[in-house]
Amino acid sequence: MRRIPSVKRSVRFPVSATLLRRLALASIIANVGIVVTGGAVRLTASGLGCPTWPRCTDDSYVPTDEMGVHGVIEFGNRTLTFAVGIIAFATLLAVLAHRPRRRGVLPLAVAVFFGIPAQAVVGGLTVLTNLNPWVVGLHFLASMAVIAAAYALWRRTAEPDGPAVTAVPAPLRALARLTTAVSVAVLVIGTWVTGSGPHAGDQGAARNGLDPESISQVHADSVFLLLGLSVAMVFAFRAVGAGRAARAALLLVAVELGQGLIGFVQYFTHLPAVLVGAHMLGSCLVLLATLHVQWSTRERLPASATTAPAPERDAVPSVPTPA
Incomplete structure (x- = not known):
């Protein structure tokens, strides 16, 4: 019987550079969105709509009818964290499957993926500390750090793999x-x-x-x-x-x-x-x-480049040395 050659998983489930770049861009948008919705929680005085963490109440992971709209808003923002995490996880899987993999892309994807639960933990601390303003500020800055990593990932997915x-x-x-x-x-x-x-x-x-x-x-x-x-x-x-x-x-x-x-x-x-x-x-x-x-x-530069490219319009002009 003729033996069927094995097919590598990376070939069987290819991830295009376009898909990878779109997922990285979606991760930026999602992380910006979670900042805006987190602001809505604070601006509607819903920061303690779920008075504890990780549960919404001591007995329930979801808000109860007695908690009203503030509980719904706070719980909704917590739920969005899972959506942001799913996008980050999909991006990480795409980075693992994409070939050829550019240098530095995988660490950035890992940083974004693990940065989201870390940011969520800081958010939980804001609730457990009764919205201590210093912890709330740290929560915002943690989101900024994840956005910065997501942006670096997005830019890196579109660059050649040659020297900078x-x-x-x-x-x-x-x-x-x-x-x-x-x-x-x-x-x-x-x-x-x-x-x-x-x-x-x-x-x-x-x-x-x-x-x-x-x-x-x-x-x-x-x-x-x-x-x-x-x-x-x-x-x-x-x-x-x-x-x-x-x-x-x-x-x-x-x-x-x-x-x-x-x-x-x-x-x-x-x-x-x-x-x-x-x-x-x-x-x-x-x-x-x-x-x-x-x-x-x-x-x-492209990875295959062995010599410096010809000067372009945006290149830094050379300065003649005095005789």
Whole structure:
């Protein structure tokens, strides 16, 4: 009898680069979405709608009729965590099945997948600590870390697997890293502002004790610094002919201006819930735009490239040395 040759599972169930990239993009969108829905929990005072964790009550994993709409909102946000986790798991499986596998993709997929339950545990601690504002802030920042990893995964799935080369001079790469650090500082200080404000997630939740007006001024100052650095990058990248990086920096400036406008309006209108929710979404977009700039300062060559490619429009021009 003729023997049928075995077929490897990776060949039998191939995963295209397009599918992998779409799953990675879906993971970004899902993690941004869970930040927005988490904000809705706090802004509707539903933070203790399920008063314990991991159960919703001491006797039930789901909300009871007596808990009302707040229990439904809090439980709904917890349920969405499973949906986000499923997308991350599907992305991880796709990374394992895709061939050829690019370097660095698997660790990023693992980080995103395990970052989601870690973020959920921090969310559980917010409930167990009666919405301690410092823990609530950590919960938000944990989501930002997962979004950053998901973005890196998405970008890496579309890159060649060759060596990375710089697209801008070293001082401008340092400027981009400094801007990224300031962007992260803006996010951290923003959680302090939130912890001092009126939207505690529950009427009985404590505040962090910081003066809202003073910490809001610190936050505004950090935003102005971030905006100034971003504008400087636009002109600096253009000066060296790095058009791709300049366009990324210009996009960051546009996102910052929109986010700043929302921030000023919500401050002078006494923090309406709708604008606070929009500001949380804007924080995610600022982070993504910042990472986009960071990524634009270098590029990867094809793995088969043995020599440097010819200079392109976005390449850094050479500077003649004096005789």
